[in-house]
Amino acid sequence: MDWKYLLTSFDGRINRAKFWAAIGVFIVIGIVAFIIDAILGTRITTASGGQIGIVGILAALASIYFALAVYAKRWHDRGKSGWWSLIMLVPFIGAIWFLVECGILEGTKGANQYGPDPLA
Numbered sequence: 001m002d003w004k005y006l007l008t009s010f011d012g013r014i015n016r017a018k019f020w021a022a023i024g025v026f027i028v029i030g031i032v033a034f035i036i037d038a039i040l041g042t043r044i045t046t047a048s049g050g051q052i053g054i055v056g057i058l059a060a061l062a063s064i065y066f067a068l069a070v071y072a073k074r075w076h077d078r079g080k081s082g083w084w085s086l087i088m089l090v091p092f093i094g095a096i097w098f099l100v101e102c103g104i105l106e107g108t109k110g111a112n113q114y115g116p117d118p119l120a
Helices: 003-008 016-040 054-077 082-089 093-104
Strands: 043-045 051-053
Touching (some): 003 016, 003 054, 016 054, 054 082, 054 093, 082 093
Antiparallel strands (some): 043 051
C-alpha cells in the first residue's frame, strides 16, 4: 500500500501499524507547520493572548480529509463503517472509544465486507 492510497482513499482496510504511522505523519506535519510559522512570523495573537499560525491552520484544514480517510480504513478493519469516526464528537468518552477501537484493538481476522485482511 502506498501513501497516496493510505491518505486519499476511503476504501479498504489498514492495520494498527499503518494507522499509527499515519498519525505520526500528521504530528510531523503539525510540527513542521509550527516551525514554518515561527520562521516566517505568520503567527497571530488572539484576543485571549494565545497565538495561532496561518500555516498551521492551513495544514490542519488540509489534514482533515486525509485523517478521515485513515480513520475510515481503520474502522473498516474493525468491521465497522467509517461513519463511526463521528464518535469523536462525543466529549471525552468519544475520544477514548476511538483510541481503544482504532489504536489498540486488533482488526477482524480474515476478509470482511470491506476487503481482505491487511495482515494476510
